[in-house]
Amino acid sequence: MAQGYLQFAVFFGALVIAMPLLGGYMARLFTGQRVFLSPLLGPVERSTYRLLRTDPGAGQDWKAYARSVLVFSFVGWLALYLILRTQTIQPFNPEGFHSGAWDVSFNTVSSFVTNTNWQFYGGETTMSYFSQMTGLAVQNFLSAAVGIAIAIALIRAIAKRRGGGGVGADAADRSIGNFWQDLTRALLYVLLPISIVAALVLVSQGTLQTLAGSVGFHGISRASGELALGPVASQEAIKELGTNGGGFFNVNSAMPFENPTTLSNFIELWLILLIPVSLTWTYGRMVRSRRQGYAIFSAMAVLFVIGVVVVYVAELHVTPAQHLAGVTSHHIAGSTGGNMEGKEQRFGIADSALWTAVTTVTSCGAVNAALQSLTAIGGLVPFANLSLSETIFGGVGTGMYSMLLYVLLAVFLGGLMVGRTPEYLGKKIEAREIKLVTLGTLFTPLVALVGAALATASAYGKASIYAEGPQGYSETMYAYMSQANNNGSAFAGYTGYVQPNPGNLGAHGVTFADLAGGVVMVLARFAPILFVLAVAGVLVKKKASPAGLGTMRTDTPTFVVLLLGVVVIVGALTFLPALLLGPVVQGLTTRLF
Numbered sequence: 001m002a003q004g005y006l007q008f009a010v011f012f013g014a015l016v017i018a019m020p021l022l023g024g025y026m027a028r029l030f031t032g033q034r035v036f037l038s039p040l041l042g043p044v045e046r047s048t049y050r051l052l053r054t055d056p057g058a059g060q061d062w063k064a065y066a067r068s069v070l071v072f073s074f075v076g077w078l079a080l081y082l083i084l085r086t087q088t089i090q091p092f093n094p095e096g097f098h099s100g101a102w103d104v105s106f107n108t109v110s111s112f113v114t115n116t117n118w119q120f121y122g123g124e125t126t127m128s129y130f131s132q133m134t135g136l137a138v139q140n141f142l143s144a145a146v147g148i149a150i151a152i153a154l155i156r157a158i159a160k161r162r163g164g165g166g167v168g169a170d171a172a173d174r175s176i177g178n179f180w181q182d183l184t185r186a187l188l189y190v191l192l193p194i195s196i197v198a199a200l201v202l203v204s205q206g207t208l209q210t211l212a213g214s215v216g217f218h219g220i221s222r223a224s225g226e227l228a229l230g231p232v233a234s235q236e237a238i239k240e241l242g243t244n245g246g247g248f249f250n251v252n253s254a255m256p257f258e259n260p261t262t263l264s265n266f267i268e269l270w271l272i273l274l275i276p277v278s279l280t281w282t283y284g285r286m287v288r289s290r291r292q293g294y295a296i297f298s299a300m301a302v303l304f305v306i307g308v309v310v311v312y313v314a315e316l317h318v319t320p321a322q323h324l325a326g327v328t329s330h331h332i333a334g335s336t337g338g339n340m341e342g343k344e345q346r347f348g349i350a351d352s353a354l355w356t357a358v359t360t361v362t363s364c365g366a367v368n369a370a371l372q373s374l375t376a377i378g379g380l381v382p383f384a385n386l387s388l389s390e391t392i393f394g395g396v397g398t399g400m401y402s403m404l405l406y407v408l409l410a411v412f413l414g415g416l417m418v419g420r421t422p423e424y425l426g427k428k429i430e431a432r433e434i435k436l437v438t439l440g441t442l443f444t445p446l447v448a449l450v451g452a453a454l455a456t457a458s459a460y461g462k463a464s465i466y467a468e469g470p471q472g473y474s475e476t477m478y479a480y481m482s483q484a485n486n487n488g489s490a491f492a493g494y495t496g497y498v499q500p501n502p503g504n505l506g507a508h509g510v511t512f513a514d515l516a517g518g519v520v521m522v523l524a525r526f527a528p529i530l531f532v533l534a535v536a537g538v539l540v541k542k543k544a545s546p547a548g549l550g551t552m553r554t555d556t557p558t559f560v561v562l563l564l565g566v567v568v569i570v571g572a573l574t575f576l577p578a579l580l581l582g583p584v585v586q587g588l589t590t591r592l593f
Contacts, residue, residue, distance in 0.1 A: 004312055004350030011354065012305075014270055015277050019297075022190075022274060023281025028340070029189050030152045030182065031286060041188050045400035048184050056184075059175025062537030063336045065153060066530055069146060073113055073526070076142055081109045081290055083135040084127075093128035094213030100126055103514035110518035112136055113388060114525035115143035115363055115395055117239070117246030117488040120495070120514060124228035124249050129211060136246060137235045141191055142183075143244030144275075147397030148190065149182035151279060154401045157536035158425060159287040161544045176536045181346040190275070198237035198271055205267075206260035207233040231315065232257055240271040245365035245488040253368040265351055265368065266541055272364045276393035279400040287425055291555035296403055299563045303360055303392045307381050312353040314378035315339045342373025353378070360385035363395030365488025371478075372492040379474070380584065382489065386481040387575035389444050391567050395486060403567075405440045407554070408535070410566040414552050423551055426544035433538045438529030444524045445574035448484035451520045452477045452578070460512035466493035474582035481575070483517045484524040530546070 028034050049056050060068065083090075083107045087097050099105065106121050111118040117140075123132065153176045203209050214226040232248045236258055239246060249255040259265055280300070284293020316338040343352045352369035359366050360382040371382055385392060390402045412429045415422030422429040455461030455476050465472045475493040482489050495510065553559060 001316065004353070007350050008308055008354060010410045011087060011266065012268060012301075015273055018270075018274060019281045020276050022278035023293075024285060026278060026282040028103065029185055029284035030177075030282070035189060037189055037193060042051055045184055045188055049180070052180055052184075054178070054180045056178050056181035058178060060178055061174040062153075062157075062176055062533040062540075065176055065536075066177050066533045068528065069150070069529060069533075070182070072142075072179075073146065076139060077109055077113045080112060080135050080139055081105060083131055084108060086126045087131055087493070090128050090130040092130040092133070092211060094211075095128070097126060097128050101514075102590035103511045105271075107514040107518045110521045111483075111488065112139040112246065113143060114246075114486050114521045115147060115242070115244060115398070115484060116521045117365060117487040118483050118490070118517060118521065119144075119246055119250075120517075123247060124230065129230055132235060132248060134230055137238060140235070140238040140242050140244040140246070140563060141187060141195075144191055144238070144244065144396045145183050145186040147395055148186040148275070148279075149177075149179055149397065150188075150532055151397035151400040152181075152182050152282075153177050153371060154404055154532055154536045155283050155286050157540035158404070158427070160540050161426075162452035173541060174537070176533070176540050191238065193232075194271075194274070195237040196243060196265070199233045201267060202233045202236055202264055205264040206256070207236055208257040210231040217442055221319070227592075229257075236268070237271070239251055239366065240268045241396075242362065243272055243276065243362045243364035245359065245363070247366060253366045254370075259368060262346065262351065265347055265355070268461070269355060269358050270364075272358050272362055272366075273393055275396045276362060276399045279397070283400065283404075289425070289555065292425070295555045295560050295563070296400075296407065298557075298560050299567070300392050300399075301404065302521070302560075302564060303388065303567070304357065307361060307392070308354060308357040311356050311374070311378045311381040312350065314375045314381070315349045315353050317375060338376070339373070339375055342370030344368060356382060357385065360487065361388075361390075361392035361394070363390055363398055363486045363488070365482060365490070367489055370492060371489060372475075379491070380579070383474075383478060383481070383575075383579050383582070384571075386478070386485050386487060387445075387571040387579065388567055389441065389571065390485055398486065402441075402528070405532065405535070406567050406570070407563060408437050409441065409570075410559070410563045411552070412437075413555060413566060414562055418552060420550050420552065421548075423545070424554060426546065427539055427542040428545075433535050436531050436535045436538070440528050440535065441570060442574070443527050443531065444484050446533050447520050447524045447527075448481045449574070449578065451484065451516055454516060455480065458512070461516070464495050464513040466495065470582050470585045477582050478576055479513075479517070480520060483520045486521060486525055 025035055065366045082458060085099045087093060087099045100121060107118070107120055121127070127136070157176045208229060209231055210229050211231060212229050214228045228249065230248055235248050238244065247253060247255070247258060249258055253259040253268060259268060277297070280293045280297040283296065284290040318339050338349045340349065343349065347368055355368045356371065356374070371379060389407055390399050393399045394402050401591070408424060408429055411424045412422045412434050415429070455464065456473065465476055467475060472493070475491040478491045479494040
């Protein structure tokens with residue numbers, strides 16, 4: 001047990017060491033300063049602007065910025081759909097895969113464009129190498145870069161000090177940046193360089209990288225079959241760095257070809273949290289108050305550590321079924337006990353618990369162990385993490401702007417409690433922006449709950465549910481919480497991949513799951529983005545006043561506690577009744593662990 005906590009401490013320490021390095025680098029990058037990669041990538045950046053026919057110096061107000069985001073994402077959606085629907089004529093398709101069903105393609109495209117990477121398919125048995133490389137991997141980069149751009153735009157609006165406000169404000173006062181410049185810089189200077197280095201490191205650990213087709217094998221029991229290969233490492237790096245999560249193989253990061261060693265496991269976990277953690281430092285630098293960044297990081301870190309500890313302690317106990325059967329992993333030589341069902345022996349409980357917590361606080365739904373096999377309380381942790389709507393580090397960019405919405409809400413509530421006008425970094429928080437903040441924080445839970453309600457209450461939706469009782473409800477609820485939070489992980493059982501069969505209600509039910517999930521992912525990704533940009537549009541025009549004696553400080557432990565309370569209460573009020581019907585009921589009707 002102590003060894004597990006030591007692993008957690010080393011991992012968290014590695015993140016803290018990297019935070020000021022990458023965070024400071026991104027702060028310089030997005031404030032227009034020269035960085036060490038500028039001599040190498042500057043000409044590429046300028047050529048990109050010429051190709052896009054855009055002037056990076058021309059600022060955009062929030063409406064123009066939002067239009068650029070939507071147009072760019074829609075074009076990416078169409079391009080990916082075309083790629084997935086034309087697999088039979090593509091190069092790099094040694095297995096001769098045909099295109100999947102149209103509804104699965106719709107769900108997959110919506111999934112990757114929204115940084116969700118929910119998968120109703122098995123990659124090694126469905127996708128050509130061309131689709132994996134030019135379709136899915138490209139969207140891993142683009143969707144991550146969009147998230148970073150939105151976060152930077154909001155930070156820029158909060159940090160801006162020269163607002164003139166009102167109708168007479170000029171274009172410079174209304175500008176929150178240029179989307180095409182932010183997107184290009186996120187891609188060229190952040191995501192691409194780190195991904196190249198990470199891919200080479202993963203290859204050194206044994207992660208697969210080849211364009212060769214599958215090979216035959218003979219097992220020790222004389223069984224034979226085909227072993228799928230492919231360009232895995234290059235996709236694995238951006239899958240983790242961009243908090244995407246979609247695996248090249250069906251079993252994701254539990255597959256040795258994706259995640260072969262404990263060191264590769266550590267590196268991939270580190271990559272997942274690298275940018276979300278570093279953005280808190282970037283925020284502190286850009287608003288010229290590092291203590292503000294520390295406060296946000298502290299709130300995120302507290303919730304993250306609690307989740308890691310709870311799932312770890314829960315998995316050190318056996319499941320009720322194992323207990324009743326009298327079977328525990330103590331019977332295995334060298335085992336320290338605990339629930340090893342659904343876990344890789346080479347990772348054990350500690351690494352599996354850490355992976356579960358990391359990939360559910362972020363929008364990375366990758367798995368190295370089966371969530372379905374967690375104990376009832378251990379399985380409650382992914383639910384709880386998703387219920388907090390990407391505020392605990394979250395996805396690249398999305399975690400930062402989601403938490404900033406909660407910061408503004410906490411400032412407003414705190415101001416009301418002490419009877420003073422709410423201000424954040426000198427800018428008054430008033431009714432208009434609070435309405436937008438409220439919509440931005442509640443929209444994702446609303447979409448998740450509506451999707452789950454339709455799936456469980458309709459005949460078409462029930463066709464995708466495998467288990468019965470609390471477990472079946474948990475599978476369904478988790479599926480829509482995961483898709484709404486652009487996470488992509490799943491409790492096994494809820495399905496959306498059956499070939500259409502006219503007259504079969506089950507086939508239509510699967511189509512329902514594909515379409516409903518795709519719509520949920522798109523709405524829950526882009527509606528909050530619009531609310532965030534609208535908040536940025538309001539804040540960028542506000543004049544910043546110097547702090548006075550009556551100003552509530554937002555960089556103290558007291559404010560961190562207030563912020564934690566707001567995040568937890570909002571999450572509890574929206575999802576607690578739903579969680580009570582699933583994992584909590586399942587846990588209370590058996591042994592606690």
